[in-house]
Amino acid sequence: MATVEHCLYCFEALASHLENRKAMTLVEVEKSWSEYVAATDADAELEGDEPGAADPGAGRNKLAKRLPALHRLAASSSSSSSSPSSVSSTTSLQQQQGGGSGVSTPATSISSMTPPPPRRQPITESPLFVTWNAMSARHGYNLRGCIGTFEPQDIEEGLSSYALTSALHDTRFSPISARELPSLEVAVTLLTDFEDADDAMDWELGKHGLRISFYYHGRRYGATYLPDVAPEQGWTKEETVVSLMRKAGWMGRKDKWQDIDLKVVRYQGKKEDLEYAEYKAWRDWVEEK
Template identity: 45%
Template structure:
């Protein structure tokens, strides 16, 4: 497949401001102000990083204006290969970092980590690339909230921590869901929090107001997101 993957490295330009941080509902925290600019070009760059990995070449130089600005970020790959019964693309890998790092470095690292090292899935193969789409999420700073349900689905991501209930353990369990997960899954806020508790590693029953629920420390954050498909990547390369 190597001969069919684009090998040129054109320059890219970033231009659009994020638009998905809205006014919160009464009683919920406002999303923190963010200077993040996330565009399709960031996802195109991730595609070139992945293609370059298989072609054993360097990826294109970081082309976007905010390459040296630091952000917490996630890179997500979805696939249309073996499409689900719903017809929607299936998740192929999603890994990120909550510690801000220079954007270009972060995209180079997590474009590959999410494609090749998400242990929920086998590593992406070169012949899968034409079926992939990529999205990049840049995260805003975390805001603690006093009530695990004081957030707005679709606007806030949640990050929760709680002490492991195992009697001999001092571990802290943690999990997160990006802002889009709750509406995409059709969950209520309560269902989202309980799912995150289970995602963190607790397998017992959880109800609002029990000991596990009352031990939660929850922070919310916003994100700006952009993505592209492989066909958009190839058209971009061919147009240069």
């Protein structure tokens, strides 16, 4: 699945390009993030800061509160520093039996079966999409760019490339400028579990993304929606399919969409998102260090 580090790296790729400076590598981002989380956790314990407090540590503490168990994630990353900090979509947990003598109380029984934090498994390549949203005081977050690929990409090269492509070369929008950085949110989606659907309704809202292709009047059309698009828009499955056909360029009558022979591939997406303020808090810490 996508990670916080992937989001940080996308911001780093875009910000360094717009600011004309050398970007950190993904490995450097992962290592620095582990150290940052550990420092944030220590600061919170020593200072007793509350989220939103008006002090220099507020950003770090806000981030620590927002992302659960970050110190455990950092620990698992540091235990295998040579591996990328991506994770697989599922992790199996094994229960362990306690070995002490005597009768266990309910509390000690639960404690003895608590597994250690799972070690994140490395993932080196994946199909992926990078999405940029911009915050508007009136309308909330609005799409500013979204481009990806269904071909497996090396994670570092793919994230860097598509972070810039989606920000600067999405033809639906003007290129993102440096002054827009503070308003941005980035979302990284790693795509998994591609399956041919039996028909246009053979998928689940909120679980599957869709990739459709079809021919109409001798011309081939195609388009995709990531898994979160339909729930965010409040669409039904039929509305999603029709909207996707419109996105592909189909201009036929809405009530005739079922007459089109659609090829539908469903897939799942493991997504993470991050706001610029959270990237900036980490990046300022890196500069101070």
